[in-house]
Amino acid sequence: xxxxxQNSGPLSVPEGAIASLNCTYSDRGxxxxxxxxxxxxxxxxxxxxxxxxxDKEDGRFTAxxxxxxxxxxxxxxxxxxxxxxxxxxxxxxxxxxxxxxxRGTSLIVHP
Amino acid sequence: NAGVTQTPKFQxxxxxxxxxxxxxxxxxxxxxxxxxxxxGMGLRLIYYSASEGTTDKxxxxxxxxxxxxxxxxxxxxxxxxxxxxxxxxxxxxxxxSGNTIYFGEGSWLTVV
Numbered sequence: 001x002x003x004x005x006q007n008s009g010p011l012s013v014p015e016g017a018i019a020s021l022n023c024t025y026s027d028r029g030x031x032x033x034x035x036x037x038x039x040x041x042x043x044x045x046x047x048x049x050x051x052x053x054x055d056k057e058d059g060r061f062t063a064x065x066x067x068x069x070x071x072x073x074x075x076x077x078x079x080x081x082x083x084x085x086x087x088x089x090x091x092x093x094x095x096x097x098x099x100x101x102x103r104g105t106s107l108i109v110h111p
Numbered sequence: 112n113a114g115v116t117q118t119p120k121f122q123x124x125x126x127x128x129x130x131x132x133x134x135x136x137x138x139x140x141x142x143x144x145x146x147x148x149x150x151g152m153g154l155r156l157i158y159y160s161a162s163e164g165t166t167d168k169x170x171x172x173x174x175x176x177x178x179x180x181x182x183x184x185x186x187x188x189x190x191x192x193x194x195x196x197x198x199x200x201x202x203x204x205x206x207x208s209g210n211t212i213y214f215g216e217g218s219w220l221t222v223v
Contacts, residue, residue, distance in 0.1 A: 008151070032210060034211075042217075043201055043216050044201075045214070046212070046213075049210065088154065090212075097142070098144075098156065098169075102153060103152065103153035
């Protein structure tokens with residue numbers, strides 16, 4: 001069974017700092033990697049996806065993928081209080097298009 | 112744009128009652144999903160449907176049934192609700208590749 005592991009947190013960072021969120025996965029055949037953000041009481045929304053090793057940048061967000069080490073991370077630069085949310089890592093591939101979700105990391109950005 | 116719409120948003124049931132959660136998507140997606148989310152447990156897949164006319168069990172199917180009524184609609188039924196089914200339920204859809212999953216707003220279900 002595929003496993004996707006995340007530290008539940010909370011991860012607390014000051015406003016303006018870089019927040020680093022990490023995720024490891026068990027299935028070496030995994031091909032697609034996603035980061036979802038979920039505000040309290042709301043549904044998850046996709047913020048980044050990455051397929052290839054290396055970095056992918058989108059505004060203040062950078063996703064990093066290392067398939068050899070089976071981890072994917074999300075960096076949030078210039079963190080804002082509005083970034084406070086739970087971040088879910090999701091992984092699919094390896095024979096299934098259905099993503100497996102991690103349990104999420106709670107991020108708190110304090111002023 | 113409506114996206115994924117699910118109803119009801121809130122429901123309180125008594126143990127043993129039945130109910131159906133409704134879900135519809137207007138993005139012409141082939142795949143649809145039902146998840147439940149509990150504190151500390153993340154999103155767990157209950158059932159999914161790869162295409163109209165097909166359904167398959169996910170990680171936690173016991174106590175639930177589903178119907179893929181047509182390409183747009185995918186309903187989740189609790190035949191005899193139990194307190195362990197108190198949860199937040201999310202319907203979702205994606206294209207055939209599953210690359211991006213779009214979620215509904217969620218349904219908060221309490222079984223007393």
